[in-house]
Amino acid sequence: MSDAEMAASVTLRSMAEIAERAGIPQDALIPYGRHAAKIDVARLGELDASDEPEASVVLVTAISPTPAGEGKTTVTIGLADGLRRTGSNAMVALREPSMGPVFGMKGGATGGGRAQVAPMDAINLHFTGDFHAITSAHNLLCALIDNHLHHGNELDLDPRTITLRRALDVNDRSLRQVVNGLGGRASGVPRETGFEITVATETMAAFCLAADLEDLTERLGRIIIGRTHDGEERTVADLGEQGAQGAMAVVLKDAVLPNLVQTLEATPAVVHGGPFANIAHGANSIIALNTARRLADVVVTEAGFGADLGAEKFMQITGPTAGAMPNAVVVVATVRALKFNGGMGLATLNDPGTAGLEEHLAALEAGVVNLGRHVENMQRFGAPVVVAINRFTQDDDAELAWLQDWCRDQGVACAVTEVWAHGGAGAEELAGHVRAALEQGRTAEGLFTPETGARERIERIVTEIYGGAGVEYSALAARQLADLEAAGEDRVPVCMAKTPYSFSDDPARMGAPEGFTVSIRELRRRPGAGFLVALTGQILTMPGLPRRPAADGMSVVDGQISGLS
Amino acid sequence: MSDAEMAASVTLRSMAEIAERAGIPQDALIPYGRHAAKIDVARLGELDASDEPEASVVLVTAISPTPAGEGKTTVTIGLADGLRRTGSNAMVALREPSMGPVFGMKGGATGGGRAQVAPMDAINLHFTGDFHAITSAHNLLCALIDNHLHHGNELDLDPRTITLRRALDVNDRSLRQVVNGLGGRASGVPRETGFEITVATETMAAFCLAADLEDLTERLGRIIIGRTHDGEERTVADLGEQGAQGAMAVVLKDAVLPNLVQTLEATPAVVHGGPFANIAHGANSIIALNTARRLADVVVTEAGFGADLGAEKFMQITGPTAGAMPNAVVVVATVRALKFNGGMGLATLNDPGTAGLEEHLAALEAGVVNLGRHVENMQRFGAPVVVAINRFTQDDDAELAWLQDWCRDQGVACAVTEVWAHGGAGAEELAGHVRAALEQGRTAEGLFTPETGARERIERIVTEIYGGAGVEYSALAARQLADLEAAGEDRVPVCMAKTPYSFSDDPARMGAPEGFTVSIRELRRRPGAGFLVALTGQILTMPGLPRRPAADGMSVVDGQISGLS
Secondary structure (H helix, E strand, O other): OOHHHHHHHOOOOOHHHHHHHHOOOHHHEEEEOOOOEEEOHHHHHHHHOOOOOOOEEEEEEEOOOOOOOOOHHHHHHHHHHHHHHOOOOEEEEEOOOOHHHHOOOOOOOOEEOOEEEEOHHHHHOOOOOHHHHHHHHHHHHHHHHHHHHHOOOOOOEOHHHOOOOEEEOOOOHHHOOEEEOOOOHHHOOOEEEOEEEHHHOHHHHHHHHOOOHHHHHHHHHHOEEEEEOOOOEEEHHHOOOOOOHHHHHHHHOOOOOOEEEEEOOOOEEEEOOOOOOOOOOOEOOHHHHHHHHHHOOEEEEEEOOOHHHHHHHHHHHHHHHHOOOOOEEEEEEOHHHHHHHOOOOHHHHHOHHHOOHHHHHHHHHHHHHHHHHHHHHHHHOOOOEEEEEEOOOOOOHHHHHHHHHHHHHHOOEEEEEOHHHHHHHHHHHHHHHHHHHHHOOOOOOOOOOOOOOHHHHHHHHHHHHOOOOEEEEOHHHHHHHHHHHHOOOOOOOEEEEOOOOOOOOOOOOOOOOOOOEEEEOEEEEEOOOOEEEEEOOOOOOOOOOOOOOHHHHOEEEOOEEEOOO | OOHHHHHHHOOOOOHHHHHHHHOOOHHHEEEEOOOOEEEOHHHHHHHHOOOOOOOEEEEEEEOOOOOOOOOHHHHHHHHHHHHHHOOOOEEEEEOOOOHHHHOOOOOOOOEEOOEEEEOHHHHHOOOOOHHHHHHHHHHHHHHHHHHHHHOOOOOOEOHHHOOOOEEEOOOOHHHOOEEEOOOOHHHOOOEEEOEEEHHHOHHHHHHHHOOOHHHHHHHHHHOEEEEEOOOOEEEHHHOOOOOOHHHHHHHHOOOOOOEEEEEOOOOEEEEOOOOOOOOOOOEOOHHHHHHHHHHOOEEEEEEOOOHHHHHHHHHHHHHHHHOOOOOEEEEEEOHHHHHHHOOOOHHHHHOHHHOOHHHHHHHHHHHHHHHHHHHHHHHHOOOOEEEEEEOOOOOOHHHHHHHHHHHHHHOOEEEEEOHHHHHHHHHHHHHHHHHHHHHOOOOOOOOOOOOOOHHHHHHHHHHHHOOOOEEEEOHHHHHHHHHHHHOOOOOOOEEEEOOOOOOOOOOOOOOOOOOOEEEEOEEEEEOOOOEEEEEOOOOOOOOOOOOOOHHHHOEEEOOEEEOOO
């Protein structure tokens, strides 16, 4: 069965029943379609009149992503189902998928097999309209900026310094670099600009890091739009009489409410927000995380890409901002992906019989260093770490046994999961390990204090997390860092924009490379998000479509979507 | 009270109750927020197993729009409320507002005072996401086209001939004309293009003229994307192996379902689709119109701009496509707007005491010719015509009496409405006239047969409806028309893209000008919509924001939107 067929074969519960399972009063449910709802958080009031939410947080992360696939979202969902099956009041918090990649080649991002959140077609497409609202708010801001230039440019903005780009939630490489404002006096001021995919915008990052709409409005007001001809920075709050953040908040008013859906096993799931994990921090919204923490005893959440990116940022950015550091970390690995890290090609992985078991085990042994470094890194933050070996049908028992032995040797808890095939039932052993980990009562701590400067943060992330030898700054980045230090503006979290495919900044170096230097090309202030982005190499913020995009096979037949995976 | 305060003062009924009032089974209701729902039309099946919907259609149109305001939407809503109050099973069908103008200066488009559809803030913003879905489907198509150029251009498209422009639902003049695909080989093929506001796209027009999703998919497949270097036309259906219309249908699958809301007097309202009334046909979707016709006995609907544009197009395009021609036509006029047509300036209109009654009556008499020609035009289609004089507080009784006398002299039924102040109670007399008109059992007929060619259609619209002397074609338009005639492709409805402010193509010529020639600058084939657009003069398809946009005063205070009117 395909993921879509599997999802269609399950009769979903009513939202009233899911709300009841989650402990949400019915009048706090705002329905969006038959099987999705927004949670009117103001009506959860009485639940936490006493104090802060106290649920445990389980962060699911993974080894470095490879084309072989890891199934991190699938394990996240299956683990929540497994925890619930074995008696924990668990919920899952996930990012909303971007529509762009759905029509490219990635497919959806709602898990797979029996471990899915549903309804998968709605969630993968418009869902409750949050990304559309973010796109609209962001483009309204951009229109207001160009309108300001057109009507006399009272702020004296230098059009060449406007770094904010428009946004669309579509994979459209031909919008990366455009000249707008052409067509004469009546049609604006010509300037070079471009578009980002919605998930790459600072508006999205601010949305996901905001505590509520009020905090979001203030964050939006801090977004830098450019500089005056004298070099003075101007922000969203400087536009017009009252700034543009109020109108953006009007557009985002309903979008900030977290979305409730269900897994195929009827576990309540909060799916909300979805920033990039390189140029941004790659976690679901803090509003979603903290809403789930008010409702459940255990919240399972996921961070984007491998643990060097998503989980590191969760520890340094998301968790501290939310006031919710992980109490356990699950690192997802697959035999396939580790063998890929160990140098085995996709052709052999897809047709394992073309190599002997010894060759497979050798590749596994060569690649396991990637898992090893990710596990060590996560242990450094102080919460217990569990490895989930996400079983694929091609995996050989000997390989799984070898990998379990390896974990035992490292002293790290480990379970084989079969969530795709069996849902929560395939994650019961993992759920047991996670529960045991939570019983240790430990909480992760970030490596830095709020006073730690960007230079030290970057240096330590590169050496302590990536395992590199040091940092090299471009002339531009060096000057930017010195300026920030001089202004005392460097004491903020750093969001590393690095390739996810390697610990280093060279995507070709898999496994656990050593001795490398990471080059920082440029720093970008993101005060709306509250962090500083450090760019290593070229990070694309607008993907393209492949030669044969997934869109080409899609249609609606008898009211059902066909070709969406 | 402001419109927003008035709307907030009314306790809305539950959607279950509105559905019951409309005769919609509860399981055909798909909720979107607390006070809006999509109607799952497939579950209305049993209602019309017998035959075609038989409800009467009342088309509300108006005199030529002026800055003085007419209140056409307000009268449309008030009339439906008035019909219901006086015993008719009436519903109202309206266009969805575009978000762009909401942040410019137009404000919302949900009526006013006691004659509003609600919830006004939701309807004016994202509502059920239909416009976002249309924007997304359209931009996915545009991304697929540029992706095709990037990956080798198998179709041999000449990039200079691609007339399809991207879309955003925002007023952003600086996107009118752009060069995209800059930034080198990896970022597409550079070409000149631009953006339209979503309501101006052919995707929107096709959406609103489609009978259902299947018909829409076929229409989308027919949209012309450009020409090969050999001059051969290529359509959406030619893109990729299966065309792009299937993926667009996936994006539009839920959007095609019509939206149910309520007036402040709990009259069921279907609000769905919203094409421009110049470059397109300016009426709510046919799906909405025909859904309302299956449910109610009388459906009150509205056409954009004055009767020379919206109503003429309803008679020639919307009605025939829907199989639903009007059984009565209401022409909305105001004393203020007629005096403006008669040459009185806004300063005097806003401060009537600065002129004597005689001066006011002279202006009214000079301007009433505008109403006269619109009424005559509507009578030409064969359904009874009623004039609604929408009373403004500044109107003098003597002016109202003069205008009523004038209607009596013309032999046209007429009622003064006070819907803003009194809702349906202010439209009971109008409702009585409309019911009497419907009792005549007449149905409007278009002026043309399906075989009538574009040249004759344009000629007769200009001379018989606009009252002009004739048509002048630019060299380009003349060649285009000759080509269409030679290919036998001119036998389609013509959608006139003309200024709404005058019967002529010169916006400055108010009243009822005569002896003018209308210049056709260009013809554009729109096979997805099913019509040919005839452009007179320059029609902007992407509006701009004013110097002080409405966005500047907006914010969310204590969870309530402030500054949205």
